[in-house]
Amino acid sequence: MAVTSPPIKTKPKFDFTPYLFLIGPLTLYLVWIIAPMFYSFYLSTTDWDGISPDAKYIGLSNFETLFGSMGKRRTSPFEYALVNNLKWLLTFITIPVAMGLGLAIVLNQNVKGDRFFKMGIFLPQVLSLPVIGLIWAWVYNPRDGFINPLLTSLGLADPPSWLSDKELVIWAVIFAAAWRQIGYIMILYVAGLKNVDIRLLEAAKLDGANAWQSFRHITFPLLAPVTTIVVVISVIDSLRSFDLVWVMTKGGPANASTVLAVLMYIQAFNNYKMGLGAATAVVLFMISLVFIVGYLWRIMKDEMEY
Amino acid sequence: MxxxxxxxxxxxxxxxxxxxxxxxxxxxxxxxxxxxxxxxxxxxxxxxxxxxxxxxxxxxxxxxxxxxxxxxxxxxxAWEQGNVNRYLLNSFIITIPALIGTIFLSSLSAFALARYKFPGNQLIYFIYVAGTMLPFQILILPIFLLSNATGLYNTYWSLIVTHVAFQMGFCTFVLRNFMKTLPGEIMDAARIDGASEWGIYWKIVMPLTVPGIAAVATLEFTWIFNDYLWALMLIQDDSLKPVTAGLSTLQGQFITNWPMIVAGALLAALPTLIVFFALQRYFIGGLTLGSGK
Amino acid sequence: MSNFSKKFAVLVVIATLALIAAQCGGPTPTPVTIVETVEVEVEKIVEKEVTVVETVEVEVEKIVEKEVTVVETVEVEVEKEVEVEVIKEVEVEVVKEVRPIIYNSYNSDPGPRAFDEKMVALFNEQNPDNPLDHSVVQHEDFKQAIRAYLVADPAPDVMTWFAGNRGRFFIDRGLIMDISDVWEEEGWNEDYPKGFRAMSEVDGKAYFVPSNWYWWAVFYRKSIFEEHGIAPPETWDDMLAACDTLDGAGLIPITIGTKFRWTAAAWFDYINMRLNGPEFHLNLMLGNESYDDPRVKATFMKWQELFDHKCFIDDAAAYSWQEAIDPLAQGDAAMYLMGQFIMDSVPEDVADDMDFFRFPIIDPDMPIGEDAPTDGYFMSVNAQNPDGGKDFLRFIGGVEAQSMMVEDLGRLPVHTGVDQELFTPMQQKGIELIQGADLVVQFFDRDTTPEMADVGMNGLMDFWADPYDEDLLDEIILDLEATRAEIFDSAE
Known part of the structure; x- marks a missing residue:
């Protein structure tokens, strides 16, 4: 058998092979994901009720309805949803990220039994969101729950009403979501830290850099790719949030904990306004698009370097 | 905090x-x-x-x-009266074929995208990557209509197909990057020996991709298993519901009986917990693979 | 390599099993197999000695470090001696395909669920050739899921639903089957009181089978009232005084769980009816009266007095309606404005201590209105088994099923053929309560459209969260009126 082979050139003639490999998966993807996405765009410009055969084209009035409801003294459901999604997003890209990074660094210090701690902190990530929702609904339950009976027995007369206080409720839900998220981020950073060359840190120490300086100027910049990913994941997860809210509060009280996905579900399936529901989903999509494009841009740059 | x-x-x-x-x-x-x-x-x-x-x-x-x-x-x-046994079985019936379908179809696209240069390669890759970040809520209404039109609504298949389609973006992304790291010489050598392109995919690249597949499969298992919204949307028959959606029926049944509800929730979580503890290495490998290089 | 093949083989086996399972566990509407066993004996005796020589080509591919692929072809000869002896008994199954009746129900609470299952079992026993496939969906989820059920194909045959306006949307869009023939054949036009026919029909055709109804009232713990010397309040002032007494004693006067918002809607219904009369209330629900009518605001202001007197439990929104029963059952709370179905969830040992009274009178000059919702069944126009579905309706709307429902759940029957002797004292009292009313309505979210109800209940929840913010109240009322105008005025 020939061991020495002539250098292979990429074949000049048009090659159908890759398309044959792609045809199956790509067809499914286009039919089941991409086409439905565009169909939602179309629905968002109609007043369809989901049943009647005819859907009237009404231009952008669904969007006008949504955005027009904002800024009133009484917060509209859409405004609650939008603001809550943003609160969720901002929380997610800061606190769990910082905590995940902190834990990763702490557990990276040759800690004995670090595997056990990592597993413990990662555990919630494995549970499904309805399970997390049920557990936390119980944790917050004012009578039979975990927190408030403890606070009462510690002498606090009037503990916060986590899930029924309009100001507090969304934070209570986000807290539960963050509880699930931190382990995920920690694991990503733990993996990232493996690639940080310890010698760099030692050299920096020799040069008299203190811990904060070497973190600030060496570790953190080296972790930049991980951080990008972590932020993207956090953004996407925060925009997708539905399950926890649905299981824990159904968006209540009075919409105070609703998010765009829940609102969409209510509009479409409770109020029979498919068009408005689709418009809400499109708004959600537009927010994600900013991040999707940013991320694609980064990947594209990577690809070009090949 | x-x-x-x-x-x-x-x-x-x-x-x-x-x-x-x-x-x-x-x-x-x-x-x-x-x-x-x-x-x-x-x-x-x-x-x-x-x-x-x-x-x-x-x-x-x-x-x-x-x-x-x-x-x-x-x-x-919870297991018997709460029907958790039935729900869990459904979860497996849905998750396993969906998982296999996802891996198989993704590996096909990943192979094409990783190993060939052709017009549209980058574009298709970006479509997949963008799809992974889609807020899937935007797909709910159309997929409901689509599965209804295709007669899949309220069958296991509606969920299986939807999961396969939706998870394919992420899997393709991971596997494509994994396959890119394989040395190209193996393929070239095989080609010279007259191996077909399919043979190269199936007999050379796939075996070498097993570590990547194991990692991504472990992760996908929990993701598909833990899905709630699609189950809520696409299944109406109680006897077909996966355990995530079944929990809500359970909650309706035992309303204020927290120990029962929590016991049911923990039972529901058991398979993913087992997979996590048993396949931890792959699991974490999958997460880090997915986060790109 | 071979390792991979093995792994892959395992995967394939699992996949195949899963697919088989997927087929078997099957998407229900699977046909039910009714097996009539015909025994056919087939005896085949094969005695042969066979020698098989198989030539197997094994391709072994190895990846050598030099990155050369070697393909070896090995010829293997296998000799096998096969002795086959087959004696078979074959059961031939004669399969009649009957699609089961698909019945989706929202009766997820323990009591109604048990009763539902009992009915299904009974029906299946009586109709072995026409089995019923029963799915229970969590009550609150059902309210959204039904929208999908009705446009799905195949749609469930029979579904639980509410009488009144909530079905109207579906009927108007042609999604509900006309079952006038069932009414006709079963003689329900005579055996059901006229009011029930009226709430089941549109343009003279019947679409709904009302199967039971119940009354709303303030349920309370007799022992707590006795202990504190409280008589069941008859007027608004009595009610406020009772709150003061109970609150002073460190008890929760009224418990309520508003996680699902409709519990609060009952308070709006009643205060509005007692203050402004049931006629105005019903017209408001139907979109004929405006929400910016000063009478609506007066209702809220009246409601506020209950907050002044610390009538309600704290953190109401944290509880589902069932969870809010706990304080009542534990003797921490005294009253709960609720439908008769509260008795399904009250623990047995407390049930004897429970009684109810009519919602207090606010303006003695006003006629008396009561909420008395009717529940029942309808069928999808896409039903795959319309005959079977109608059989189930006949069964569930008949005297036998309704009598059992009276006994098991304490609801009130629609069929006049149900023996009056069955009624417990509590049911008798409930009937009297309704008979004493000048106008009976369904309920907040059953008398108006789903969207109006959604916006309305959100308004009520906003009010509940801050009942003293009058500017907020004005905004709520403005929003309600805007929604009403959009829905009802444009429809004309």
Missing amino acids: TTHPPTMTKSTAMEGPKTKPISTTRILLYVFIIGFTLVYMAPFFGAIITSLRTQDDITLNGFWSIPTAITFENYPR
Whole structure:
């Protein structure tokens, strides 16, 4: 058998092979994901009720309805949803990220039994969101729950009403979501830290850099790719949030904990306004698009370097 | 909630990994880690304890009391009366074919995208990557209509197809990047020996991709298994529901009986917990693979 | 390599099993197999000695470090001696395909669920050739899921639903089957009181089978009232005084769980009816009266007085309606404005201590209105088994099923053929309560459209969260009126 082979050139003639490999998966993807996405765009410009055969084209009035409801003294459901999604997003890209990074660094210090701690902190990530929702609904339950009976027995007369206080409720839900998220981020950073060359840190120490300086100027910049990913994941997860809210509060009280996905579900399936529901989903999509494009841009740059 | 990086890095820099004097910072570090982990897992432990008690006990004495009795009967009750057995079986019937379909179809596209240069390669790759980040809520209404039109609505297949389609973006992304790292010479050599392109995919690249597949499959298993919204949308028959959606029926059935509900929730979580503990290495590998290079 | 093949083989086996399972566990509407066993004996005796020589080509591919692929072809000869002896008994199954009746129900609470299952079992026993496939969906989820059920194909045959306006949307869009023939054949036009026919029909055609109804009232713990010397309040002032007494004693006067918002809607219904009369209330629900009518605001202001007197439990929104029963059952709370179905969830040992009274009178000059919702069944126009579905309706709307429902759940029957002797004192009292009313309505979210109800209940929840913010109240009322105008005025 020939061991020495002539250098292979990429074949000049048009090659159908890759398309044959792609045809199956790509067809499914286009039919089941991409086409439905565009169909939602179309629905968002109609007043369809989901049943009647005819859907009237009404231009952008669904969007006008949504955005027009904002800024009133009484917060509209859409405004609650939008603001809550943003609160969720901002929380997610800061606190769990910082905590995940902190834990990763702490557990990276040759800690004995670090595997056990990592597993413990990662555990919630494995549970499904309805399970997390049920557990936390119980944790917050004012009578039979975990927190408030403890606070009462510690002498606090009037503990916060986590899930029924309009100001507090969304934070209570986000807290539960963050509880699930931190382990995920920690694991990503733990993996990232493996690639940080310890010698760099030692050299920096020799040069008299203190811990904060070497973190600030060496570790953190080296972790930049991980951080990008972590932020993207956090953004996407925060925009997708539905399950926890649905299981824990159904968006209540009075919409105070609703998010765009829940609102969409209510509009479409409770109020029979498919068009408005689709418009809400499109708004959600537009927010994600900013991040999707940013991320694609980064990947594209990577690809070009090949 | 506080963040700790600055102080913690300090302790590293002070000691370095080689010498290990038992300093006070080191002790504080352990106290912190152990304390933190315990507090972190408290809701989980609390849930387990609750599931072993009776509602009457909790109602009378509150959660923060010494249990008057420990009972395991909530689990068999949730299992049978709460139908968790049926729901879990459904979850597997949905998850396993969906998982295999996802991996298989993704590996095909990943192979094409990783190993060939052709017009549209980058575009298709970006479509897949963009799809992974789609807020899937935008697909709910159309996919509901689509599965209804294709007669898949209210069958396992509606969920299987939807999961395969939706998870394919992520899997393709991971596997494509994994396959890109394989040395190209193997393929070239095989080609010279007259191997077909399919043969190269199936007999050379796929076996070498097994570590990547194992990692991504473990991760996908939990993602598909844990889905809730699609199950809520695409299944109406109680006997077909996966366990995530079934929990809500369970909750309706046992309303204020927290021990029962929590026991059901823990049972529902069991398969993913087992997969996680048994295949931890792959699981974490999948996460890090997915986060790109 | 071979390792991979093995792994792959395992995967394939699992996949195949899963697919088989997927087929078997099957998307229900699977046909039910009715097996009539015909025994056919087939005996085949094969005795042969066979020698098989198989030539197997094994391709072994190895990846050598030099990155050369070697393909070896090995010829293997296998000799096998096969002795086959087959004696077979074959059961031939004669399969009649009957699609089961698909019945989706929202009866997820323990009591109604048990009763539902009992009915299904009974029906299946009586109709072995026409089995019923029963799915229970969580009550609150059902309210959204039904929208999908009705446009799905195949749609469930029979579904639970509410009488009144909530079905109207579906009927108007042609999604509900006309079952006038069932009414006709079963003689329900005579055996059901006229009011029930009226709430089941549109343009003279019947679409709904009302199967039971119940009354709303303030349920209370007799022992707590006795202990504190409280008589069941008859007027608004009595009610406020009772709150003061109970609150002073460190008890929760009224418990309520508003996690699902409709519990709060009952308070709006009643205060509005007692203050402004049931006629105005019904017209408001139907979109004929405006929400910016000063009478609506007066209702809220009246409601506020209950907050002044600390009538309600704290953190109401944290509880589902069932969870809010706990304080009542434990003797921490005294009253709960609820439908008769509260008795399904009250623990047995407390049930004897429960009684109810009519919602207090606010303006003695106003006629008396009561909420008395009717529940029942309808069928999808896409039903795959319309005959079977109608059989189930006949069964569930008949005297036998309704009598059992009276006994098991304490609801009131629609069929006049149900023996009056069955009624417990509590049911008798409930009937009297309704008979004493000048106008009976369904309920907040059953008398108006789903969207109006959604916006309305959100308004009520906003009010509940801060009952003293009058500017907020004005905004709520403005929003309600805007929604009403959009829905009802444009429809004309």
